[in-house]
Amino acid sequence: MVRLEKGKFDDFIRSLAEDYIVYAAVTAGGKSSFKVVASAGEIDEGRLLTDRSPKEIFFPHSEVLFEYDGDGIRETKKAAKPIAVWGLRGCDVKSLAMLDKVFGTARQMPDNEMFEDPYWKRKYDNSLIFGLACNEPRSTCFCNWLGGGPHSEDASDIFVIDTGEAFLMQPVSDKGKAFIGKMTDAAGASAAGASVAKASGADEKKAAELASGARAMMAEPPALDGLDEKLKGIFHEDIWEEMSAKCVNCGACAFVCSTCHCFDVQDEGKGGKGKRIRIWDSCMFPIFTREASGHNPRHLSSDRFKQRVMHKYSYFVDNYGESLCTGCGRCVIVCPVGVDIREVIKRVLSFEGKGAR
Amino acid sequence: MKNVYRPIDAEILEVIDETPTIKTFVVEPKEDIGFATGQFMEVTVPGLGEAPFTPSSSPNVKEKIDFTIMSVGKVTEELHRMTKGQMVGVRGPMGKGYPLDAWKGKEILIVGGGVGAAPLRSLFLALVERLDDFKKILYCYGARTPADIVYKELILDKWQKINPKKIEIRTTVDEGDASWKGNVGVVTTVVKDLGIDISNSVGVVCGPPIMMKFGTFALVEHGYPDSAIHLSMEKNMSCGIGKCGHCMLGEYMVCQDGPVMTYDKVKDKPAIWD
Numbered sequence: 059m060v061r062l063e064k065g066k067f068d069d070f071i072r073s074l075a076e077d078y079i080v081y082a083a084v085t086a087g088g089k090s091s092f093k094v095v096a097s098a099g100e101i102d103e104g105r106l107l108t109d110r111s112p113k114e115i116f117f118p119h120s121e122v123l124f125e126y127d128g129d130g131i132r133e134t135k136k137a138a139k140p141i142a143v144w145g146l147r148g149c150d151v152k153s154l155a156m157l158d159k160v161f162g163t164a165r166q167m168p169d170n171e172m173f174e175d176p177y178w179k180r181k182y183d184n185s186l187i188f189g190l191a192c193n194e195p196r197s198t199c200f201c202n203w204l205g206g207g208p209h210s211e212d213a214s215d216i217f218v219i220d221t222g223e224a225f226l227m228q229p230v231s232d233k234g235k236a237f238i239g240k241m242t243d244a245a246g247a248s249a250a251g252a253s254v255a256k257a258s259g260a261d262e263k264k265a266a267e268l269a270s271g272a273r274a275m276m277a278e279p280p281a282l283d284g285l286d287e288k289l290k291g292i293f294h295e296d297i298w299e300e301m302s303a304k305c306v307n308c309g310a311c312a313f314v315c316s317t318c319h320c321f322d323v324q325d326e327g328k329g330g331k332g333k334r335i336r337i338w339d340s341c342m343f344p345i346f347t348r349e350a351s352g353h354n355p356r357h358l359s360s361d362r363f364k365q366r367v368m369h370k371y372s373y374f375v376d377n378y379g380e381s382l383c384t385g386c387g388r389c390v391i392v393c394p395v396g397v398d399i400r401e402v403i404k405r406v407l408s409f410e411g412k413g414a415r
Numbered sequence: 416m417k418n419v420y421r422p423i424d425a426e427i428l429e430v431i432d433e434t435p436t437i438k439t440f441v442v443e444p445k446e447d448i449g450f451a452t453g454q455f456m457e458v459t460v461p462g463l464g465e466a467p468f469t470p471s472s473s474p475n476v477k478e479k480i481d482f483t484i485m486s487v488g489k490v491t492e493e494l495h496r497m498t499k500g501q502m503v504g505v506r507g508p509m510g511k512g513y514p515l516d517a518w519k520g521k522e523i524l525i526v527g528g529g530v531g532a533a534p535l536r537s538l539f540l541a542l543v544e545r546l547d548d549f550k551k552i553l554y555c556y557g558a559r560t561p562a563d564i565v566y567k568e569l570i571l572d573k574w575q576k577i578n579p580k581k582i583e584i585r586t587t588v589d590e591g592d593a594s595w596k597g598n599v600g601v602v603t604t605v606v607k608d609l610g611i612d613i614s615n616s617v618g619v620v621c622g623p624p625i626m627m628k629f630g631t632f633a634l635v636e637h638g639y640p641d642s643a644i645h646l647s648m649e650k651n652m653s654c655g656i657g658k659c660g661h662c663m664l665g666e667y668m669v670c671q672d673g674p675v676m677t678y679d680k681v682k683d684k685p686a687i688w689d
Contacts, residue, residue: 123420126461131421160658165671173656173671176418293685320660323420323653327462330502334420341660349651350466350488353624355689368685369663376666 059257059265060238062225066253068098071144078142078186081115083108092143101144103220106196111316111388112150113157115143116181123177123323125333142186145218148210149201149384151189153316155213158182159378160319177336186233189214193268195276198387200400203279206384208272219265226257226265280404282371282381288406289372293364295411301402302363304395305342311389311397312340312366317382320346341365367402419656422459422504423448427497428479433565437530438495439471439483444505450474452541453512453534453647453675457655458482458490459504460497466490467509467652469674471533473540474512480505483533483565509655510674513538513619513645515545522551522611524639526630528602528622532556532565534647535621543577553611555585557602557626561595564588570597602626603633613638621647628688631678641679648673648681 062070074080075096084093085102091110095101124133146154159165162182164173192199192208201207211217215234219226229238241254257265292298312318322339325332339346342362348354356362374382383399390398425442433439450456452474459465466488472481486495497503523542527535535554542552554574558564564586568574575584585605587598598605602622618639620630627646634644650662650669657671665684667673681687 124418130424133418133421165657172417172419175656175658176420319658321654322659322661323465325459325462325464330461332462336420336654336659339659339661341663346661347651350491351623355650355686361686365663369660373663373666 059226059228059262060242060254061257061261062227062254064223064225067225069253071095071098071101074142074144077139079137079139080142080144081112082144092146095144103145105145106192106194107147107149107199107386107388109314109388109392111153111314111386112143112146113153113316113319115141116154116178116185117157117161117319117321120335120337121177123334123336126327127331136180140184140186141181142188144188145190146187146214147192147386148189148206148208148212148214149199149386150316151187151213152201152206152210152384153386154182154187156317156378156380156382156384157319165377186237187213187215188227189217189230191217191219191265191268191272193220193272195272196387198390199276200279200385200387202273202276202385203282203400203403204381204383204385208276209269219268221261221264221268224261226261227254280407282403282407285381285403285407286372286375288409289368292406292409292411293368295409297405297409297411298360298364301405302360302397305359305363305397306395307342307344307359307362308394309340309342310392310394311399312342313338314388314392316384316386316388317370318366341369367399367406371403419506420654422457422465422506425480425503425505427499427501427503429499430497433483434563436487437483437485437563437565439481440494440497440503441472441479441481442503442505443479447477448480448505448507449477450480450508451512452515452537454508454510455534455652455655455670455674456480456482456505456507456509457652458484458494459506460490460493461502461504463493464490465504465506467649467655467670469534469537469647469649471536473537473544475541475544481536483530483536485530507655509652510670511672511676513541513675515541515548518617519548520615521549522616523549523553523619524606524609524611524616524634525552525554525556525619526602526606526622526626526634527555527620528557528626528630529559529563530565531622531626531647532558532569535619536566538619539574543574543582546578546581549581550615551581551583551611553583553585553609555587555602555605557587557589557605557622559589561588561592601629603629606630606633606637609637616643618644620644624688635678641682642677644678645675646678646681648676648687650674 082101083105090108092112161175161178217228229235424445429441431439455469457465471483618634652670657668662669
């Protein structure tokens with residue numbers, strides 16, 4: 059673990075920006091999101107959770123895949139520098155690792171790179187992720203329901219703890235170890251540009267205190283064991299109409315969700331010229347499944363609500379062994395009609411009905 | 416790395432009118448793009464977008480591919496306006512097709528309806544081209560009216576004549592007309608007196624949702640085990656590589672786990688006929 063004084067933070071970000079495209083939490087016009095920064099002054103350092111999820115760094119809302127005209131196809135260029143993300147909360151770090159399972163691997167055709175997503179991989183594969191510990195989780199946070207925690211290092215390259223006066227940096231992955239190694243190495247120090255010191259015993263103690271303090275702020279989570287099976291069992295029950303009664307299918311939950319990854323492939327153009335884009339889509343929208351014939355397998359609002367819940371806590375478990383949710387709570391914050399996914403989960407767990415039809 | 420989103424150019428060589436709303440486009444891909452029968456491809460209309468179709472030609476013909484397409488949406492309506500010499504894009508093939516090798520020595524029952532005839536034509540041709548491997552093919556096909564029958568071969572006994580001992584074609588229409596001499600009734604009305612050894616047979620069902628449902632139920636009633644019934648679970652596939660979520664059926668991404676799936680895999684999934 060190394061210690062970076064807050065006074066040196068700007069130097070650190072500036073030097074990082076020489077080798078990386080640096081993304082960090084930025085608040086503008088009252089809304090926060092991860093944006094490219096060149097200096098520490100642009101960063102909303104105390105931000106616990108950005109309004110928009112950081113998935114857009116690697117999977118933008120709208121991404122041009124290629125352009126074409128009568129002479130052929132021009133693919134978009136790969137960025138010259140790798141991406142570094144400063145200050146991702148543990149839930150968001152985990153979200154990216156989940157999205158990497160979807161985009162970066164070929165589940166159905168293992169090791170077949172034909173089915174790995176080139177646009178995701180060229181950004182995520184060589185990225186450097188600085189996870190940032192949450193010292194004061196908020197009331198909508200429920201990462202601890204899903205195996206996470208406010209001081210979880212999982213999937214970070216470098217895990218950072220803000221002690222108030224300094225950032226303590228713990229290398230986690232090989233990539234993170236190499237980076238910290240370079241920073242502390244006498245020859246590499248100038249390349250990294252910022253001076254760090256080895257963390258002291260007092261620093262380590264402070265880190266441990268902050269971690270246990272943050273954990274204590276979160277309520278005891280319910281046991282989610284069997285949620286997957288329970289969901290499958292109640293697929294045909296009326297409970298879905300009750301739980302989704304308020305839902306207006308606006309899709310805001312999916313938009314801010316750090317793990318929702320559904321998209322549509324569309325063309326913008328005219329007369330043989332144009333560009334192919336992929337754009338976020340959501341199972342909340344009726345046209346998501348509507349076929350050209352007009353037939354729609356999920357024509358009811360409750361069908362769509364159910365699909366989102368089933369995908370997150372059942373289908374994704376079948377395919378990837380974990381829930382497609384990290385408990386960031388953005389959907390709870392943003393829902394205009396007050397649907398709280400935690401209440402949905404609790405209702406499902408407590409439901410005692412007929413079971414599967 | 417290979418960019419799976421990038422289509423390759425294909426020139427329209429010929430456009431064949433099949434029915435008032437269905438045309439077959441014969442295209443010549445400018446790069447190698449093989450496929451197994453039952454797999455699908457995304458066809459691009461430049462400037463407009465792409466949509467998923469299963470080729471209707473034999474997988475053994477590499478230099479050109481047929482797509483039989485009903486005019487029903489934005490992309491297909493524009494396709495129907497296109498003519499010989501124009502370019503489209505194709506990408507794929509995607510998903511899992513029919514497991515022909517596993518069917519060696521078997522009797523094959525095909526139940527199809529409407530534009531479901533398109534993938535079934537590809538399957539039929541692939542079977543015929545290695546007919547020694549199979550004992551029998553019984554192909555039952557239903558269309559709404561005689562004018563809606565997609566391939567003339569289904570009326571003209573042309574396919575049956577390839578080998579009358581091994582091949583039987585039964586065609587039916589929901590509503591006949593003055594000139595129609597054949598069976599009138601939905602396709603399940605000809606799925607009887609099969610003359611097939613069910614224990615050594617596989618079934619294939621492909622067509623509109625309602626036909627898929629009752630076609631499958633008919634096969635189950637005849638005693639086909641669920642694992643021997645092959646369904647084409649077409650959905651509105653978009654990315655084709657199991658990521659965009661449009662074609663989810665339970666935990667399956669139909670574009671990768673299907674589109675050809677056996678009934679045992681999907682029968683307990685939510686709303687499979689919807």
